[in-house]
Structure formats: structure tokens, C-alpha cells
Amino acid sequence: MAAVVNEYPFSQVDVFAPGPKPGNPVAVVHDADGLSTEQMQSFANWTNLSETTFLLRPSHPDADYRLRIFTPRAEIPFAGHPTLGSAHAWLENGGQPQGEGELVQECGAGLVNIKRAEDGLSFAAPPLRRSGPVEPAVLEQAVASLGIGHEQVLGSNWVDNGPGWLGIRLATAQQVVNLEPDFSAMGDLLVGVIGAFDDGGPADFEVRAFAPGLDVPEDPVTGSLNAGLALWLRGEGVVAADYTVRQGTVLGRGGLVTVTSEAETMWVGGASRTVVRGVVGL
Template sequence: MPKFKQVDVFTSVNFKGNPVAVFFDADNLTDKELQSIANWTNLSETTFVLEPTNPKADYRVRIFTPIDELPFAGHPTIGTSHAVIQAGLVKPNDDGIIVQESAVGLVSVKVKDGGLQFKLPFYKHEIYDLNSDLIKGIIKSLGSTTEKVKRVVLVEDGPRWLTIQFNDGEDVKELKTDSTSLIQISQKSGLDGFSCFGKFSANSHDLIDQSLTYEARNFVVFGSYVVEDPVCGSGAGADSSLLAEFEDFEGDLTIRQGRNLGRNGIIKVSVTKQQNGDNSRTIYVGGNAVTVLDGNY
């Protein structure tokens, strides 16, 4: 029988991160069967491991939510990489790197400091007017005010996140969504994902190490309901790309996420400038992962 693992991502403690179900040997499953399994697990994402079609890849992955397929997502990439390495299906090269093939192309995943980090495949930015009625309505639906917000940028890095940078991490922790209003706005605007983050002040008790520490929360509208993602890798990538682009950030930062849901996810991000003259950045998003369930299907 083919095997599966359920992996908790962005944590080293069971049940404190974001789970992903990883199903091996999925080459013979139809699209309908893949979607049916993802609907049944009812997790934010379920992944399926297949033989690669690109000779440079170690494996291929398809990523499904309960209702559709995603071209790329962060915590499923970390969780799937952890699962295939643990299962002995893939061995990192001498530089500690494996290569994942997904719908967005090849994604490098590096084993580092006992965890894993993926290279953000790409990112695109579109600036939104903070004083527009649309943004005011969204921020109000999130339970906050524009006075607490620094900037708003639509970031596409696989998913499309309307990324809202708050002035303080405490403001992010205090968000309380008006689901009905947020759904109505999303249906009219076509925006379906909201990545909210803010930096803690230097004297905050929430600082956990010497690197820059941020609080993040991600909200997704699925049809008639709003879901808060416990810990979100692509959201962390979107947040970090905004800092890199608009604040010229370079270096390491730590993002905490999930505490409003009883989780305690820790995401480590590294941003480096490229030496090619175009001021582009390379962004790595990473963290720990642990296998919680191990079985067959």
C-alpha cells in the first residue's frame, strides 16, 4: 500500500505548527481523486508526491486545498521536503539541497540548522492606496484602522496576498475579523488572501531572539467563510519581499504566527541582495518540521 505522512510545519513541537498531509506514489491518481483526498483531509493543503518530469528535480509535488489546486505554497513545500527526506526517497546533495518540481517550476530547498528552507521562486508587487475606500473597508473588516497601517501591497509569490504592514506587532495580534464584511469585500474586489504583519518594538516581551521579530496573521476567504492560516510560508515570503523592496531590508528576521489559534509557529527568513546590478533579492523561508502521523492509504 502507498504511504502517507502528516507533518507539522514551522515547529519542533507536535501540534503547535501548521499540518500538511503528504501522500506518496500519487502518479496513478486522477485529478478528481487528488482533489477528493484533499477535500477529505480538510487541511489547508494536502500534497501528492510524483515522479519528476524535469531531470533537475528530485521529485514533483502537486498541492491541493480542499477546493482547488495551488501552483505553489510555503508550508506544504517544507512539509513535503521533510517527508521525502525522512522516507529515504530523496537525499540532499553535498550542499544540503534538494530540488522540488511544482507548477511554478523548480524550487530549491536547503537543509539548514536542523530545519529546512525554500527559496521563494518569485514575487511581484502592486502598490495599493492606503486611503482608498477598498483598503479602508478591508482594514476595518480586520478590526483595525488605517492609522495603525504603514503600507499595503498586493504580493504574488504563487498565491496572491494583499499584504498589510502594521506599525506594531501588537496591532496584528489584536485583529478581530468581521467575516461577513470581509467576504462581501472579497467577492466584489476579487481579493481572497490577506497577509498581515508588524514588527515588535525593541522593548516588547514578545521578542524571542536578537534577529528582527514580527507577528503575522494570514486570512483567506473560501466562498462563504473566512479561514485564518495557522502558520504561512508564502505569506512570510510576501511579508519579507515587501520589506526588501520598500525598506531595502537585507539580513535575517523571525516571524511568529498562530498564537491566536493556540499554535506557536516560528518562521526564519533570510534576505540577500544579488550582485547583478538590478537590486533584486533572494529570499529563503524556513523552519522546523516534525512528523505527527505515519501510515498507509
């Protein structure tokens, strides 16, 4: 006997892609309150994207909607490009936020503020769940898995706002591009690497994000990592109040992330566009 299949509105949104090259896609299932966790995880495994999200009715009175976020392997409390892509899809499908010019997402990391501007959406960088120095043995594993020497590392820190990111800073953007990581050596670590361009470069920094433990060896463009890096590097005086990041270069993507500062809040944003619209049977 065939299983009962229900249809749900579906969007696939490209995030952090201001030009002709693609950014990072997220699959978004709307009105997903009737789905079980097992169905969500199974569909996320099937899409095989770095994240698949499910829009639900909010449980918090201040939230406009609730979001659950899944990698192909596991649910995570927060991620950046799924936040922006899902907000874009929610608005495009008739969502009406309670606030003027901003919307509020409820997710595993709590409430996340998202603001609208002409050039796209931005989310407020959530507080770090884990920060501070990386334990020597963990740092040794991360550096070895990147195939570089400790003399190339200008700094390292936990920058975990949900997924579990560890941040490493190199001197130049080219060093970041040249990395050839050993994913088996990296294991379950989530490693983000940042390096600066010279003046006049395509952006201020190059970033790469590696998450083999989540079945995402290299994520094309990563909002959560960039949010964590922003809080860390601003605290150390490494970054200016506003800057830009290029990501996805090695994967042939054209990701561009903007980071802006307003008082104590760091906003991470970029362009989003819906590429696929339709329904899915789950």
C-alpha cells in the same frame, strides 16, 4: 459493487514548530502518480487541513520530485509550509536529491530550491507573480474586513507568489494579535498582516494570514505569505537581512519562521517533524 481502493504511503508533518506547541500540519501522499485530480481534491477536502500535497515523479530533469498542492477547495501553484513538510517527508521516506545539500521541487510555480541545515529546511522565496500597490477599492475591502481604520495601516502591497496574497503592515505585533476579522466581508481576498515586536520580543514580527475564500479562515503558519512579505519589506528597507516571525498565536500554535538573506535570495525556513505515518486508501 465496491470501488477499487489503492493504498499509498502517507505522512502528516508538523511544520514551523520548534517547541512543544504545534505549528501547521500538512498531509502528504507519497507515490501519487496514479491518482486523478478529482481524487486529490476529494482527499484534500476530506483531510480539511489548510493544504494536502501529493508527491509525484518529476517532469523537469533538474527536479527531484513534483508536488501538487490542494486546499480543501482548490489546487494552488505554490505554498510554503506544504513545500517544507513535503520535502521533509520525501527525504524521510528515502528520497535522494541530485544536488549536494539542496533539493529541487517542481510545482505549479516552477522550480523551487530547498536547502537542508541542522535546524530544518528552508525554501528560496519564489519571485512575485504580482506586486505593487493595492487598488483603492480592494484595499478598502481588506482594511474594512480587518475591522481597523486606514490610519493604522503603515503600508500595503500585493505579495502574490502563487496563492494570491495581499500584504498589510501595522505598527505593532499587538495590533496584529488583536485583529478580529470579518470573513464574510473579506470574501475571496487572501490577506496577510504583519507588525513588529519591540526589542526583546519573542520574535521580530507577528504575522496572521486569512484565506476564507480557500476554506482556510486563518492559516496557522504560512510560508508563502512570509516569503512574499520578505521580498516586499526588504525592497522597502523595512526588514533586516535576517529576522524571525511568530505566527499562529491566536490559534494556540507555536509557529516560528526564520527568514535569511543570501545575496539576492530570501530563504524561508523552520523546523519540521512527522507526527503520523501510515497508508491511506484512495
